[in-house]
Amino acid sequence: MRISVPAGVVIPMHDRNVEQRLHDFKEVDGGLTADEAKIEAERCLQCKKPLCVKGCPVTIDIPAFVREVASGNFRKAAAVIKEQNMLPAICGRVCPQEVQCEGQCILGLKEKPISIGELERFVADTERAQGLVLPQRKAATGRRVAVVGAGPAGLTAAAELARMGYAVTLFESLHAAGGVLMYGIPAFRLPKEIVKAEIDAVLSLGVELKLNHLVGRSVTVKELLSYDAVFLGTGAGLPYFMGLPGENLPGVYSANEFLTRVNLMHADAFPVSDTPIKRGSRVVVAGGGNVAMDAARVARRLGGKVTLVYRRREEDLPAREEETRRAKEEGIEFVMCANPVKILGDQGITGIECVRMKMCAADQSGRPEPVPVEGSHFTIDADVFIAAIGQGPNPLLISEIPDLRRGKRGNVIVDDQFRTSMRKVFAGGDVATGAATVILAMGAAKSAAHAIDTMLREE
Amino acid sequence: MYSIEKAEQLADKVYQMWVKAPHVAHHAQAGQFVIFRIDEKGERIPLTISAVDGDSFRVIFMTIGKTTTHLAALRAGDSVQDVAGPLGKPSETHRFGTCVLVGGGVGTASLPIIARSLKASGNRVIGIVGARNAGLLILEDEMTKACDELLISTDDGTKGFHGFAADLLKQVMAREQVDAVWIIGPAMMMKVTCEVTRPAGIKTFVSLNPVMVDGTGMCGSCRVIVGGETRFACVDGPEFDAHRVDFNMLMGRLRTYQPEEKESLERYNAHICACRGGDSHA
Known part of the structure; x- marks a missing residue:
């Protein structure tokens, strides 16, 4: 029987206090205890037609795993999740549940939806602490599949294909697997030992990982096409700049560079770690997405006074609400309805000239279009500037394969089976959609893996 | 890990190093480069590919900062943690005259x-x-x-x-x-x-x-x-x-990181001096 829990007993979040977290890169959210997880899971209505599953890009049987949590069968809960998702500790932390599973939860109409993300994370963390159980592998098919890029899409495709019995080679150009999970998302949101543990689980399915291999350079396209099938999961790592005067001054970073220096190269530990970074005393971040919040919060932890400048209104910020809240708690100043127009300085940055924006009639995105207000220029003192205005699909490999059909923004065009214009070449994730979320990339990769399986079995 | 096959000094502050990395050596063309990361704490630095022989390639570098100074201290038999490449576009070496x-x-x-x-x-x-x-x-x-x-x-x-x-x-x-x-x-x-x-x-x-x-x-x-x-x-x-x-x-x-490069090199040299001091007691 389900215990009825009144709305007031909803489990709170366990964020570490601000003073503490500004001095390190340890995780902000402390997660749930076993008792809290059980109480939270007991709130689940166990809907006959669960809407939450419809909101999940990888279709985890959410009511089933929540039921196991409520009963205290945490390992069984983990097994249910891993039927559909090999990276649950990651997804529990970085999925935008509020617009996916939790956004669909019927409880959300009257009270707070079930904290599915926190529960997924709790289950994954508990299993990892006790020793990961690997899912079953089917008998080897004798067929070889190449997966390009070891980010969320590539790892998911590799795991799915390995479980289906394919010999998978996973190519990664950096010295570590994980893609954006390693270089992009900071440790205070996604601890790197957790990423490594889930990657190790994927590799232990028999996936062969080749680091430092840039496909198109270290591996020719001809070599790539010698595999029985290819999945391209090369992501959207091409940083956009704003084209501002002064943008090439020392101290101007793309968010990708700033985050990579810290997350992947540990520049926060310089000079113990060799990679340097400009620790600005006054940092301006331009943008309003999760990447902008991440860059701002990293800069804050490096000791700077940080201002985030966004051209639209606060309610238009594309970042997750809880990340915006945490950024504000950490003392980041928000300047909304403003846009940088010039980076001032000679040898280095001295300030950022901005212009106020007014909101006009809705644009293509359905939001009011921001338009500069004449004569409203103002300057923010700064010595570091970070452009976090988005990324495009990685162009390198795609440009090495001229037969691959591409869209206007450089994205690889795929059909509903994730097939590209080239036989036996599939693609999914940001390289096909443009910059989106970890979980959408994983959902696409999973579908692509099944499409690859179907194709190879029909051959 | 990529093993260093040969390492020697060519001139004042200039060193050459042959490193075994088939994925680089088999595909390298004129004008391309590699990225080295010496160890877990290392930075990623680009070095031009200067020659190729079988499974190995050569880089030649001048000791300027901490990483190149550290690299110059490595010997045949040592290894470099990561070698990515070949990177960059090859030189346009068609027929000009x-x-x-x-x-x-x-x-x-x-x-x-x-x-x-x-x-x-x-x-x-x-x-x-x-x-x-x-x-x-x-x-x-x-x-x-x-x-x-x-x-x-x-x-x-x-x-x-x-x-x-x-x-x-x-x-x-x-x-x-x-x-x-x-x-x-x-x-x-x-x-x-x-x-x-x-x-x-x-x-x-x-x-x-x-x-x-x-x-x-x-x-x-x-x-x-x-x-x-x-x-x-x-x-x-x-x-x-x-x-x-x-x-x-x-x-x-x-010039962006000149102060940091100086700090890093000084720290490395101080560490080396301390280590050599330690040796004298042996």
């Missing part, structure tokens, strides 16, 4: 592989190697073999022509038709030397060396301005049309 390759200091390291590639395409290749003094000259024998003719200049006249490589380039241009030129060396040397070929409109390439992180087009650290447009040296280069490069912007960005 007569090509002149100008190397300044350690930049000369890039030339032999380009010279051999140009020869293979049927070009006449003239090499010009410049250095501050005779002790800093590298690859003289190798360049003599790779080129149809090799000219040497030293700033102080201790070997070859007394003067700059740019002066020798002018002399060659005065005596014969030159169809393409490569100039590879310090940014200031490239900036000045490419002015020699600009009036005659001779196709001139330079290999740019901005600060890089990933080396695969994902961070934009290595952005340069070429022909008024932003390009990433790691994927669009490293070689560009010399006459369209904004060298002042390149040199400005190369």
Whole structure:
């Protein structure tokens, strides 16, 4: 029987206090205890037609795993999740549940939806602490599949294909697997030992990982096409700049560079770690997405006074609400309805000239279009500037394969089976959609893996 | 881990190293580079591929900062944690006619592989190697073999022509038709030397060396301005049309981490001194 829990007993979040977290890169959210997880899971209505599953890009049987949590069968809960998702500790932390599973939860109409993300994370963390159980592998098919890029899409495709019995080679150009999970998302949101543990689980399915291999350079396209099938999961790592005067001054970073220096190269530990970074005393971040919040919060932890400048209104910020809240708690100043127009300085940055924006009639995105207000220029003192205005699909490999059909923004065009214009070449994730979320990339990769399986079995 | 097959000093502060990395060696072409990361705490630094032999390739570098100083201390049998590559676009070594390759200091390291590639395409290749003094000259024998003719200049006249490589380039241009030129060396040397070929409109390439992180087009650290447009040296280069490069912007960005580089090197040297002090008690 389900215990009825009144709305007031909803489990709170366990964020570490601000003073503490500004001095390190340890995780902000402390997660749930076993008792809290059980109480939270007991709130689940166990809907006959669960809407939450419809909101999940990888279709985890959410009511089933929540039921196991409520009963205290945490390992069984983990097994249910891993039927559909090999990276649950990651997804529990970085999925935008509020617009996916939790956004669909019927409880959300009257009270707070079930904290599915926190529960997924709790289950994954508990299993990892006790020793990961690997899912079953089917008998080897004798067929070889190449997966390009070891980010969320590539790892998911590799795991799915390995479980289906394919010999998978996973190519990664950096010295570590994980893609954006390693270089992009900071440790205070996604601890790197957790990423490594889930990657190790994927590799232990028999996936062969080749680091430092840039496909198109270290591996020719001809070599790539010698595999029985290819999945391209090369992501959207091409940083956009704003084209501002002064943008090439020392101290101007793309968010990708700033985050990579810290997350992947540990520049926060310089000079113990060799990679340097400009620790600005006054940092301006331009943008309003999760990447902008991440860059701002990293800069804050490096000791700077940080201002985030966004051209639209606060309610238009594309970042997750809880990340915006945490950024504000950490003392980041928000300047909304403003846009940088010039980076001032000679040898280095001295300030950022901005212009106020007014909101006009809705644009293509359905939001009011921001338009500069004449004569409203103002300057923010700064010595570091970070452009976090988005990324495009990685162009390198795609440009090495001229037969691959591409869209206007450089994205690889795929059909509903994730097939590209080239036989036996599939693609999914940001390289096909443009910059989106970890979980959408994983959902696409999973579908692509099944499409690859179907194709190879029909051959 | 990638094993170091051979490591030796070539000149004052200049070292060469052969590293076994089949994925690099089997695919490397003239003009491309690798990214090294020595160990877990290491930074990623780009180094030009200077030669290839079987499963191994060679880099030649000058000790400037902490990472290159550390690299120079490694011996055959040691290893480098990560080697990514080959990266960047290969040199355009099709048939031009007569090509002149100008190397300044350690930049000369890039030339032999380009010279051999140009020869293979049927070009006449003239090499010009410049250095501050005779002790800093590298690859003289190798360049003599790779080129149809090799000219040497030293700033102080201790070997070859007394003067700059740019002066020798002018002399060659005065005596014969030159169809393409490569100039590879310090940014200031490239900036000045490419002015020699600009009036005659001779196709001139330079290999740019901005600060890089990933080396695969994902961070934009290595952005340069070429022909008024932003390009990433790691994927669009490293070689560009010399006459369209904004060298002042390149040199400005190369100064970004000078204080940090100094701090890091001093810390490393202090650590080495402390270690040597420890040895004396043994």
